[in-house]
Amino acid sequence: MGVVKDGSTTTGFLPSSEVFAIHYPGYPSSMSRAIETLGGTQGIRKAHSSQSNRLELHFRHQEPYSHPAFGDLRPCNNLLLKISKTKSNAGQTQPQSELLASKQDEVQIPENDRVHFDIVARVPEAYHFDGMVDYQHVVPVHADVARKKKRNWIEIKDPHSDKGGLMDIDQEDAMILLPQLFAPKDVPDNLVLKPSVTLSAKKNQEEPVQHQWEMDMEPVLAIDFGISEIPKRTNWEEYIPQGSDQWESQMAVSHLFDERPVWPKDSLLERLVDKGFNFSDHLLRRLLSRVAYYFSRGPFLRFWIKKGYDPRKDPESRIFQKIDFRVRPPLQSYCDANSANQPKHRWEDICAFRVFPYKCHTTLQLFELGDDYIQEQIRKPPAQTTCSSETGWFSYNMLENLKDCVKVRFLSVFPEPGAEPLLKAATESFKKSKKMSSNDKLMRDEVVHPQAKAGIKIKPHLLTLQFF
Structure with a gap:
């Protein structure tokens, strides 16, 4: 058995015997009363040996409808100490001893007292009652009185009945209609609630009323x-x-x-x-x-x-058009892994092609992109005289060429290996789309008739077809 001397020095060996502790959530009038509310010693042993290891505490164990509080078994690292204190009083000594479960609390010892600490057992686990105690239905203490009054009333109404008249009532119990539980939970739980439809007072002050x-x-x-x-x-x-x-x-x-x-x-x-x-x-x-x-x-x-500005009527608005960048499936795992865990990129860094976007689909504005080729192309005269809902003021080939350029720039800054084949394919596609957009410009230049270049005025001819 281990011994603690002077409150700090420990000698001997730790005992091999083990016990478990119960943190009782209250101040019982006596130890027997506390054990009785826990179901007695047999009930405590049964709960400790069960698979759930949950200990029930009935504050009114005599009430058949009282709802218990539940204690959960948790590991701990405590010791059970036997404290012996010898107090000198007028030349006589009076020994006192008690068992206490202690962790590492400091014990203040008076100078005139001699205290010895004996380690009795180890406490590797203990019960903790962290649940909630709600309002409960209680059988009234005057149930016996009410039962007697009801029996006497029935006997007066039907004195010839052998079992209480026309109504057969069990004299050992009274009719009690139990209410439903006030709370369905015994242990506090974190709930994710939907935002309230009505704004809080703080939001009402922050946000103006419409x-x-x-x-x-x-x-x-x-x-x-x-x-x-x-x-x-x-x-x-x-x-x-x-x-x-x-x-x-x-x-x-x-x-x-x-x-x-x-x-x-x-x-x-x-x-x-x-x-x-x-x-x-x-x-x-x-x-x-x-x-x-x-x-x-x-x-x-x-x-x-x-408001008041219509980009569909202003060819100069082409520089403000959108352009989409979509991450290919081989690289989408990078976006999925970093979109929730990593801090959000600054929009300025994304538009300058300094970082790779975390979103699998990003909509950018041509005006904000930090690329000289893109800025040069979007400031050239528009290819179309009207703004279409598909490509805006640009031709299809020009818009595809700008998309390829954006794709090359983003794949060039991909932070992990594996983007090299995609970058190579995007570079080849960019070269091809660049040639296609250049052909569009040549075709616009060739729209002028050769005779018109020579200064000959061309009159329109009417072609008549006859069918027999």
Whole structure:
């Protein structure tokens, strides 16, 4: 048996015997009362030897409908100590001893007392009651009185009945209608709740209330590309108090559209964050809806466009068109592994081709791409006189050539091995599409008739076909 001397020095050997402890969640009147609420010694042994190892604690064990609290068995590293204290009093000594489960707590010893610590057993596991105790149904203490009154009433109503009259009632029990459990859970559990439909008080202060003038605005979200009239500019300055928080936020958004009329959302959001504004998605959409709109399809898909500006009628808007980059299946595992674990790339770094995107599909704006070849091509005269919903102001071959260029630039910065074959194939495709786009330019130059080049005026001829 091990002995602890002076509260710090341990001698001897640790005993081989093991016991388990119970952290009782309360202050029982006596040890016997505590054991009784746990089901007695037999009930404790049965629970410890069962497969679930769950110990039930009935605070009112005499009540048949009381709901127990459950204790779970957990490993620990404790010791059971026998503390012997000899206290000198007028030349006489009075020994006292008790068993305590101790971890590493410091014991304060008076100078006039002599205390000995004997290690009795090891405590490798203990029961902990971390559950919840809800309101419970209790059989009333006056149930016996009510039962007697009911029996006497039946005897008076039908005194000739052998078993209590017309109604046969079990005299050993009373009718009790038990309510359902107040809580279906015994142990606290983390729940993922859906966001509340009603905004909290904090959000109500942060986000402005929608006013009547906002309700009267034209639709600005997901407008069809074939619509004849685009949303007109809204004079929001007349309705928002100057100098207020809403005014500052709205001015920050409006100034961005003064720089250029078309913005991708990711780029616009990063610029606002750099300026010190951090808006929620709901508030950002409110601020944007006052000054901009976006199409549901076409070459400016989901790009926010300044109200009053129609990119379909302005050939110079070709530099603001979108271009898509899709990650091929052999490299999609890289995106899946890093999209949730790694911090999000800055939009500026993606557009400068300094990093490889984490998303398998990224929509970029030609104006923001940091590539000299792309910037040179998009500033050349447009190939078409109208803006189509498929390719915008560019020809199909030119748009494919720009896509190949973007693909080559991103594959060149892929951080892991395995992209070399794809990069080689993308480079060859870029060379071919470059020739195809050059042929488009030559074909446009050859549209002029040779006789027109010589200064001969060509009259149109009418061709008549007769069928017999």
